[in-house]
Amino acid sequence: MAGRDLVDAVLAGRPGAFERLVREHQGLCWHIIVRLVRNPEDARELCQDTFLRVHRCLHQYRHESALKTWIGRVAYSIALRHLERRRIPIAGLEDDDGYAAIENVGGDFDLEAACADEELVRHLHAAIETLPPLQRMLLTLYYLEELPIVQIAAITGLAGGTIKSHLFRSRLRLRNALEAGKGVAV
Amino acid sequence: MNDADEHEWQAQERALQAERLGLDATDDDARLRRYRLLARTLRQPLPDTLPLDFASQVAARLTAPPAEMAPVSGRFESILLGVLAGLLVVCAAVVLARDGQAWLPAIRATLPAADVQDLRWLLAFVGCLGCSWLLWQGPRRVH
Numbered sequence: 001m002a003g004r005d006l007v008d009a010v011l012a013g014r015p016g017a018f019e020r021l022v023r024e025h026q027g028l029c030w031h032i033i034v035r036l037v038r039n040p041e042d043a044r045e046l047c048q049d050t051f052l053r054v055h056r057c058l059h060q061y062r063h064e065s066a067l068k069t070w071i072g073r074v075a076y077s078i079a080l081r082h083l084e085r086r087r088i089p090i091a092g093l094e095d096d097d098g099y100a101a102i103e104n105v106g107g108d109f110d111l112e113a114a115c116a117d118e119e120l121v122r123h124l125h126a127a128i129e130t131l132p133p134l135q136r137m138l139l140t141l142y143y144l145e146e147l148p149i150v151q152i153a154a155i156t157g158l159a160g161g162t163i164k165s166h167l168f169r170s171r172l173r174l175r176n177a178l179e180a181g182k183g184v185a186v
Numbered sequence: 187m188n189d190a191d192e193h194e195w196q197a198q199e200r201a202l203q204a205e206r207l208g209l210d211a212t213d214d215d216a217r218l219r220r221y222r223l224l225a226r227t228l229r230q231p232l233p234d235t236l237p238l239d240f241a242s243q244v245a246a247r248l249t250a251p252p253a254e255m256a257p258v259s260g261r262f263e264s265i266l267l268g269v270l271a272g273l274l275v276v277c278a279a280v281v282l283a284r285d286g287q288a289w290l291p292a293i294r295a296t297l298p299a300a301d302v303q304d305l306r307w308l309l310a311f312v313g314c315l316g317c318s319w320l321l322w323q324g325p326r327r328v329h
Contacts, residue, residue, distance in 0.1 A: 018248065022241035030236050040234040047236060051244045124227045143202065143228035168191065171198045175220050 003067035010058055022051050028068060029075040031145055032155070035137035036079040036090070038129075046082055050075045065154055072155040083133060091134040091166070120178065127177040135170040142167060201225050 006024075009017035029050050034043040054074055061070055083090055128136060141147045141155070149167075153160045187195065201221030204211070211222060237243070 016245075019241045019245040022244050026236055026240055031232070034232060034234060043234075044236060044240075047240070048244055048247070052247065055248060120223060121227050121230075124224060128228070139228055140232075143225060144231070146206075164195075168187075168195050168198065171221065171224060172194065174224055175217075178220060178224070 004063060007058060007061060007063075007067060010055070018055060021054070025068060025071045026051075028072050028145060031140045032072060032075045032137055033079045035140045036076075036133045037082055038133070042082065043079075046078050047075070050078050053078065066151075069151055069154045073157075076155055089132065091132050124174065124178055127174050130177075131170055131173070135166050138163060138166050139170055197221055205229065 006017065006021055010021055026047065029047050030043065033046045033050070034040060037043050037046060050071070054071055057074075061067070065073075080090065128139070131139070138152060138156075141152050142149070147155075149160050149163050152158075152163050156163070197217055198221050201214075201218050202225045203209075204214070204218070205222050205225040211219060214222065
């Protein structure tokens with residue numbers, strides 16, 4: 001069922017239509033919210049709030065963007081408000097070049113040969129958790145959801161260049177953290 | 187972005203594409219291998235997920251009766267009711283303690299004079315209170 005048909009079915013109150021809408025978009029909402037708020041319990045509640053609001057406001061959806069983008073935007077704004085209420089800063093490493101400078105990154109050291117893959121992945125996961133909420137979410141949308149930068153921009157309201165910069169810096173930071181964590185001289 | 191940044195960005199993007207397409211990594215340099223490892227890690231499903239019946243749970247919330255839709259406001263109302271009832275009892279106790287001694291002789295004086303007519307009115311009043319209470323209890327049991 002196409003997005004427009006699904007929206008019409010939900011608005012007409014057709015049985016099972018809303019449940020289907022939730023099932024088709026819950027993955028995206030989960031990735032946006034859990035990466036921003038981190039706490040799974042809070043994230044589950046906020047996901048539920050997102051879909052209740054989607055149901056309440058669906059008549060306002062004008063098909064100007066993809067349904068996925070529109071729902072993603074609702075999830076993003078709900079998670080953002082949650083972080084604001086708790087005074088948690090959403091972005092952080094805007095200009096901490098000391099951490100993300102290319103010069104700091106090791107050159108030819110064969111990291112993979114030095115450590116077991118599993119251990120490296122564990123180390124990377126820990127490093128990802130230390131990223132600020134926005135960067136964590138952007139990486140997940142880009143890698144796991146495979147959304148293009150244009151669509152991420154439509155969801156978050158950020159400029160494409162800003163998203164690109166966040167992705168670049170956080171990837172560089174993770175690469176740096178990966179090598180620094182293994183005691184590589186940088 | 188300067189040239190070095192642009193070069194690094196291209197390496198990050200190449201690694202992502204290589205992971206998406208599942209390309210062979212034997213010819214990759216060390217930098218590309220690290221970014222591929224990063225891409226592989228970021229593409230793994232998150233450990234926490236939504237419950238399997240999440241969609242049906244959300245849909246069920248929409249069809250739930252209003253009392254279940256707004257448990258917070260219901261709870262707030264009952265707490266408020268309890269607080270107000272408590273306040274009423276405290277006020278009544280204070281007034282009784284302060285003015286009770288003055289009322290007692292007046293009540294005693296009226297009691298012997300009360301005739302059968304007064305008693306009937308009193309019974310009718312108690313009956314009305316009982317009926318109201320029963321009518322109020324009925325709808326609550328339905329919920």
